[in-house]
Amino acid sequence: MQAQPELMRQHEAYKAVRERLLRKPTPKPAPAPVEKAAPKLLELRFYNEHVVTWRNWLAFKEEVQTSSTSATVTARFGPYANYAASFALAEDPNMFVARRSMKDICLDVLRNFPGVTLDEVKGPRRSRNIVAARQACMFEVYTERQDVSFPMIGRFFGGRDHTTALHSVRKVEAQRAKESA
Known part of the structure; x- marks a missing residue:
């Protein structure tokens, strides 16, 4: 009867999987309190780039709203340029052209x-x-x-x-x- 040990091993493997999947998770210990340190210079630089880009985006939106009804608008945006989904890249990688759907x-x-x-x-x-x-x-x-x-x-x-x-x-x-x- 060689099939018996194979079935027992398979049964044990399934049992281990069920226990792993269905057992209650153990609670994680609370994290130790961390002293607040001054922000690092690197983090401030990225934050400043983000703020500058956001301000450029707001200025661009205002310019588009006040401009004429032309279909082509160009703008420059810095490192976050690829997030302007409604604009397509022109020949210059820093330029964007508005397009209709x-x-x-x-x-x-x-x-x-x-x-x-x-x-x-x-x-x-x-x-x-x-x-x-x-x-x-x-x-x-x-x-x-x-x-x-x-x-x-x-x-x-x-x-x-x-x-x-x-x-x-x-x-x-x-x-x-x-x-x-």
């Missing part, structure tokens, strides 16, 4: 297509007016948002393939070239 771009394009909604454009229907609106939206997203790839455009428009977005861009470019000629 894909939804806003599509809603602007759909003003030229009465009766077509964003849900219809993202949906599965392939009627002529919806396809034309979808292709125009894909083209505008491609031209305005250089940071968005064809697979991302396809996913935004209802999980379509990247080749669908590529075809839409090429078709609208060809139509515009034909109209201008």
Whole structure:
């Protein structure tokens, strides 16, 4: 009976696991009181950088609110620049350019297509007016948002393939070239 010792060893292993998982935790001893020391110079330097960056951010927000309605705004932020999520890096790593969302771009394009909604454009229907609106939206997203790839455009428009977005861009470019000629 060689299986018996194997079962006993397995049973003991399971029992040890259950005890480890289900036992009550032992209370931790209270920490010893610590005397308050003066903050270190290094901590003060990081704190000061944070405060300066926050003040720059507030000044930037105020400038944007008081500025004209232009779509491009530039700003410099220091070490915390990568936390400005609504801005894309330009060629200069210290410069940021504001960008519109894909939804806003599509809603602007759909003003030229009465009766077509964003849900219809993202949906599965392939009627002529919806396809034309979808292709125009894909083209505008491609031209305005250089940071968005064809697979991302396809996913935004209802999980379509990247080749669908590529075809839409090429078709609208060809139509515009034909109209201008």
